[in-house]
Amino acid sequence: MLNLFNTILEDIAAEPLHLEPQRFGLVTACDGGLLEACGLSVPVGAMCRVSHGRNVTLQAEVIGFRNGRTMMMLLGDSVMLRPGARVWPEGHPGLLPVGEAYLGRAVDGEGLPIDNGGPIHARSEWPAGGVRTGALDRAPVRHAFDTGVRALNALTTFGTG
Structure with missing residues (x-):
């Protein structure tokens, strides 16, 4: 009987x-891959973590709202996902990690190496x-440049400034 509780206590510890x-x-x-969650107040584009059994979590991205519920696209397999699974907001919504550490590296769509x-x-x-900067805050266009495509050059002027 004690062996049964030892494994549970080890998991808790x-x-x-x-x-x-x-x-x-x-x-x-x-x-399918579309989740609805209640009780979350996060903006569109926010990443969330969905509990998926013991010590297993999935990622989901907020894509919209419907009837007071948050709609999320699951980034993983929904097998064994149950109603009532907990969802936590993760990171800073709308912000991506950047830096020199990414130079020369190959990453997937989530920024993982x-x-x-x-x-x-x-x-x-x-x-x-x-x-985004205002149009009046930008430098004026000084030089037009050739795109190499006559149709683009005729219909739209591209320039540097």
């Missing part, structure tokens, strides 16, 4: 203890949509 309060939501529906070169430690973040 292996889990990190987080005492700070965290906001989370619950999965209410799953249709695929070249067996070890983890990437980026220290800075940049908005996914870039930084």
